[in-house]
Amino acid sequence: MPHDALRPLDAPGGAPLLPQHPFDADGDKLREECGVFGVIGVTEASNFVALGLHALQHRGQEAGGIVTHDPENGFNQARRMGLVRDNFTSADMMAQLPGGLGIGHVRYSTAGSKGQTAIRDVQPFFGEFSMGGAAIAHNGNITNAVALRRELIERGSIFQSSSDSECIIHLMARSMGRSIPDRMEEALRKVEGAFSVVAMTDSALIGCRDPLGVRPLVLGKLGDSWVLASETCALDIVGADFIREIAAGEMVVITATSGVQSHFPFRTAKPRFCIFEHVYFSRPDSILGGRSVYETREAIGRELAKEAPVDADLVCPVPDSGTPAAIGFSLQSGIPYAMGIIRNQYMGRTFIEPSEQIRNMGVRLKLNVNRALIRGKRVILVDDSVVRGTTSQKIKEMILEAGAAEVHFRIASPPTQWPCFYGVDTPERDKLLAATMTEDEMRDHLGVDSLKFISLDGLYRAVGQAQGRDNASPQYCDACFSGDYPVAPSDMIDRGFVTKTAAE
């Protein structure tokens, strides 16, 4: 921000205990920043939204919010730090969110404000316009948010949050469009980056994906009511049928009377969906591109076994995200699959480690090696990705301490070399292990017997592109692996960030 920022302390009850991603001892995972959900035409929308957000909790665990509308009370809003199950399950809370139309949001904080998120940064955001109110929830990242914010402030807008998403509602407020969908279209046309938006007026549910369709958004149907959600697993939990994905660049406006009305307000572009959703972000029981994410990950494991075979006694996943790829690796290679590392299922929040005597305990709090199983064995460890490398290091140590004869890492994604600007929380480039080392250097750095990443083409094959990556016109956004950014990250370029594309 150009000036002194406001450091708001509105979170109730002091510093919130941030629930951590399971097994992410050192912030050594990429984090999806958001999940969105909306429903229209049911009797108690708040229940549906709470359930849907619960199913999307893996996409954001720091905070959540729900807005509903009913004719008697108008718009009702509740936003809370923490998990859905801890905030949105009481009858009392649900009674305060009446109405048959509602949207919701779960979120991580962005890198900059980690640990200081205030209630005011929690979506959905609400704005009152001359023709009525609207609430909006957003998954993705606006790459020209800094510039937009500066411009809006100069024209007299008062920002209440530090969220990039608030720009959208201010752009809508300043639009001269006659209807809220018109204003949203106008606003989104000024916005660059990746966005899957779920919004509502007092009578309509609205969904929209950016022209490249970087973030997911699906449509479901339950009787006469309609559901929008980031992933199909959120349709399953409420018993809705999966109808289709919202297309890249599509906006749908859903009302009780007219059903789903679709149009395409943006200039045409070839879709480039985030390939990392297949590797890690989405839940294994969600369906992407017509196939279960689990099967895709198993296929990644098979591909990896073909590309980088190794003689060993056991294939073990790094729990939990490495599991499907490890199963695929085992099935392809014939090497037995085993749970060599056990996760403590009661982990979640940060455990303190106050004394010198028990330092470096981070990983042991969450994981324990199956010593009797591992001793003397040649072990293949399958993990989804390597970000900073700190976790891989600790797991290797645990496995060796337990007496493994050999340790071979197989990684279900190509080397992560570039930060994401489209809604994923990544470290700065120089903190990415693969941005500073070759594969061999990483192997030596980690001190393992072998280390292999799947190739970019292999990954494309596993997600169903039999010919691999079309380098002339890639089928997915793979900027984190390739540095090929489909949307120029304007704010970052203003700050001097040089993309691979720009540099070459």
Place this chain on the structure above:
Amino acid sequence: MPHDALRPLDAPGGAPLLPQHPFDADGDKLREECGVFGVIGVTEASNFVALGLHALQHRGQEAGGIVTHDPENGFNQARRMGLVRDNFTSADMMAQLPGGLGIGHVRYSTAGSKGQTAIRDVQPFFGEFSMGGAAIAHNGNITNAVALRRELIERGSIFQSSSDSECIIHLMARSMGRSIPDRMEEALRKVEGAFSVVAMTDSALIGCRDPLGVRPLVLGKLGDSWVLASETCALDIVGADFIREIAAGEMVVITATSGVQSHFPFRTAKPRFCIFEHVYFSRPDSILGGRSVYETREAIGRELAKEAPVDADLVCPVPDSGTPAAIGFSLQSGIPYAMGIIRNQYMGRTFIEPSEQIRNMGVRLKLNVNRALIRGKRVILVDDSVVRGTTSQKIKEMILEAGAAEVHFRIASPPTQWPCFYGVDTPERDKLLAATMTEDEMRDHLGVDSLKFISLDGLYRAVGQAQGRDNASPQYCDACFSGDYPVAPSDMIDRGFVTKTAAE
């Protein structure tokens, strides 16, 4: 609001337990809506602000907020439901509010949103402008807020609260003034009504009173630092010397380097300070017009004893606000002063009364009659005002049940017949007992042996106007007694409210 309002549930931990005004069983007291405090030039502004707000807690007990600024962290804000002592006394909280410049606010909700106040309605409000941030806290009421809000929304402002005060910051955002004090001047010139504002930039403390000076604001000095506060009792608690009142229509801008700079940005008007501050709102140890509020109230009691003498055995105050006037009445009349009604000092929050068997217990939870003292006595009860009359009714019953021979009410203010639109929470006109009955009718309604209010002239004499009220050009705002509104309440007139002045 013109459209569906947002019903925000952001208050942490479910519905807040609203601390009640001491002995206000039925919302039967007028309530000051706010207290403000600011300090510049100390080492830990947050401590000073917390102490000052604690001393002003009687002006607003529902919520409080503090903003500070320090060069390292910029602006820091914390807002909480509940009392200062429960929210702003931990070292942890104070550590989150660093800096040597800070302002704060305590508030009641306005009548409309009672019990639904959200954190977002709690002041100070903060806005980020192109030349930097500013925070603002406001005591009073903007009488054209509805019209201003409608206009601002039409031009694209997004309101985040239901507070009338938020208009000020949006007006500032849209101003083209080069400095924040310039923008504040411009904004306040568009605002009608009563306001005592305390605001801050990153380097200046600003205070301003409306042209009539309806609400109080005083200036204090402590070493090299400066303090602004609603009442002098807040100067006492931090050890600051009382320098002077901020004049009606004056704006002061205080910086570390230039000290206090004063100017008068509004058109000149004869000041009309709220006379009810003398009767009830201000703390008895504060100084108004050069005299302690306690002495003024004692003088009111003396005046009342002269105007409406009665033969009796005891003069008893209705605790706690009737105490100084009862002492004055006793001193003037020679009738012994006694505590015939004892207040339970541990009262505060609403006590439930769940069973039929213990219905109508409201007053007994807070007050108990000194039965042995009252039995067989002729008792004069001195109270500060009669609003709905419900409390007077219950107290009379308690006194008679305890065996009093006679009950005489003496009221330290004239009949309250008109609602206040300048920052005091009053019932609708038809709920005001004195708006619907004569003094004799009220006496019969309450079933007491006599009932007398001080005359308006008597009250003016007691506050130091030896000649009484100057009807041609009244010295005070006494609209609640006279219906003579010094500022036309635009929003209310839009809604069809007819003032006495307008009607005659």
Place this chain on the structure above:
Amino acid sequence: MPHDALRPLDAPGGAPLLPQHPFDADGDKLREECGVFGVIGVTEASNFVALGLHALQHRGQEAGGIVTHDPENGFNQARRMGLVRDNFTSADMMAQLPGGLGIGHVRYSTAGSKGQTAIRDVQPFFGEFSMGGAAIAHNGNITNAVALRRELIERGSIFQSSSDSECIIHLMARSMGRSIPDRMEEALRKVEGAFSVVAMTDSALIGCRDPLGVRPLVLGKLGDSWVLASETCALDIVGADFIREIAAGEMVVITATSGVQSHFPFRTAKPRFCIFEHVYFSRPDSILGGRSVYETREAIGRELAKEAPVDADLVCPVPDSGTPAAIGFSLQSGIPYAMGIIRNQYMGRTFIEPSEQIRNMGVRLKLNVNRALIRGKRVILVDDSVVRGTTSQKIKEMILEAGAAEVHFRIASPPTQWPCFYGVDTPERDKLLAATMTEDEMRDHLGVDSLKFISLDGLYRAVGQAQGRDNASPQYCDACFSGDYPVAPSDMIDRGFVTKTAAE
């Protein structure tokens, strides 16, 4: 305790914020340790007990507990740290305490364990005996508790609290009495000291006072139901009629079928009620010895004005406990009564004072001097007692800083020279100002123009003993003034404490 004590941390949510006695900046007041209440024959006993305890909150503000019994659920118990209004007012809590018979208790911690009270130390205590359960609540202090505890532990009793009162329930458990009242009699005959006990079985409410009747206990009636309470103000709040005091040494057993049955299980003794209950502990609206405590305190003030007159301009109470005596002093002397010191009614819990800059602020947080009133005046300050003298010191400084011409202290009790062992929390003897200085030395130490305590005979006259104290056989327990302990404090004597009586 003879061995390593258990330091239990069962209080929920970390260290409890202890509500302080109003205006007791330095622990400079004597503290009554308990209030008790019981009711039988109503439909919702828990409501009555909660209301009664609320009215007795001044007798103990650290914690409270309630036990009820209903045929379906048996005994129900809830104990909480904090005030009654904060813990026992929700419909939810009341629903968990069903039944028409119940008892309750409010408490201070004893001196030793201050600030470490655990839930397990909160009364009522419950015990299950072979003939059924019983709950017991106790106001007073057992002077041979250490010896009893040691003996009981040697015989195999497991203590769960650090409270002296737990001895009673263990003595009952070991009794071979056939009924619970029989066992209670047997237990209480082994107990030395002061006790007013309220207890219950599944069908009876029991009350008992020690042979000297040191602590108060009264009987009330409400329709067909019966109430026991420490003070009559707790009868008033539930609308019960005051029937009589339970006599010294009396035990009453009250059942729905047989009403109140009374007997006297102890050896006869001349009653010696605590005279300090008249001076300070009891609420001014309670009735002791047929007269309101307020009237007694006013009479103390009159007596003080006769014994120690002084020429002055104003009589001001030290709020709140000095008020009635100040009124009496004013009425007797003709010197006008005025509120020279104003109490902040929102005080309660400890306010932090983190910075050097605002040190020594303790008193100012709670009290403020009415500067405009005090300036240039000769002021008589009336307080109830002087314990450590620290508060008197600070008040004197405030009054002088405000410009008083002279300061005269008048104290409504004789010099407090000896600790109480009968249920009042007093400092060690060498911390009592009056134990180490003469009246003149205290005057010089405090730096005031004059300082006078009421004489012991004067106090006796004010409480209704026209002839003053009968030194041969004193009518009251006045050990804190005289060192004449009516019950030898065995445990203390074991530790080497020498009473005046024993010494002479």
Place this chain on the structure above:
Amino acid sequence: MPHDALRPLDAPGGAPLLPQHPFDADGDKLREECGVFGVIGVTEASNFVALGLHALQHRGQEAGGIVTHDPENGFNQARRMGLVRDNFTSADMMAQLPGGLGIGHVRYSTAGSKGQTAIRDVQPFFGEFSMGGAAIAHNGNITNAVALRRELIERGSIFQSSSDSECIIHLMARSMGRSIPDRMEEALRKVEGAFSVVAMTDSALIGCRDPLGVRPLVLGKLGDSWVLASETCALDIVGADFIREIAAGEMVVITATSGVQSHFPFRTAKPRFCIFEHVYFSRPDSILGGRSVYETREAIGRELAKEAPVDADLVCPVPDSGTPAAIGFSLQSGIPYAMGIIRNQYMGRTFIEPSEQIRNMGVRLKLNVNRALIRGKRVILVDDSVVRGTTSQKIKEMILEAGAAEVHFRIASPPTQWPCFYGVDTPERDKLLAATMTEDEMRDHLGVDSLKFISLDGLYRAVGQAQGRDNASPQYCDACFSGDYPVAPSDMIDRGFVTKTAAE
């Protein structure tokens, strides 16, 4: 209890939200009731105990407690409802539990008092004896607790909890033994049933297993300090080496000076360890009988594949406890292993289901079927056990709804036909599906294509008894499968319960 029970509501903050066992929608899992941990000779015992209890959290999630001892403060105790990570991880809490010697306990409530557990029922229990204090924590169940409790109450003991374990400390209190270990021996000799006890004095850590060694207890070493724990996974988390299991009937007394002293105070008996610990209770990374629990479970799966083969496309575990057996089944049968059911890792507490519209959602909140994977497939589902059968029913429905062609259940334990009286929470006999139906009837009841349980001999083989079960003198306690109770459940027999052994 023979009389009216006390229903204590001491749990802070109203009814505790009970964390549920992962995926136990209907209480359809057997629940281990406790885990114990103790350490001596470290600098901050509380950290070690908290970590150890965290690793044992699967053995009890309702509440936890820690007692430590340090020379300065004596014994320190904290007990809380909820998870270790939520209660025992703050520096503040740890600072209140100083000392180098400590024990801890995690627990489920017993069947009877489910949902009403009070803090007072949470272990470790503490007792003060004439020679000093002792704390005790207990895993197991005392089968003559009702009779012991009745006897102890008749002799004057006051029970503070409803826990059977409290008997031990009262028996110790009444013992005339000179030392605490002597008293514990004497007490435990009077106790029948299953117990693994960890206890402490001010200088010794004590461990003891019942004569049959039904519940586990292991000894670990970390430098010069010693650790006792229910399972080896709790040694791993603190970095301690696994030394050996405490033997059946062994008592160890460990001091800083003398190290581990072992003796065998009970009459000799052939050990009969709980075979269900291998199947379900223990963590897969713990070592039992020299082999990892994971490997044993994999072996159960292999054995099951041999005993009950079936032609199918996929082997899927019911997460999470069926996983190792499913892997074993896959490895033996060659049928591919796949995650057909995905668990929501953010589940934990009960999610409300307020509306009709979303009824029967229980399982969907926690599990989702991998529809795309399952469709058209013949699926083998491997689960650890069938208790009530309600969960199996729901999972079958989910799988069929997802379009599976065939569903085959394979269960990694024999039919559960008898309740456990040795520390496991089982439904009454008539609620156990296998107690009322044959295997074929269960298959039809569940409506699956086939259903097979492992045989009792097969299970014995899988845990390492090559010859299967020695029916003349069984090697394990398998009463839940066989009805062969190694210790007669006295209290239950008093109530008319007829065991198979007794009946035959």
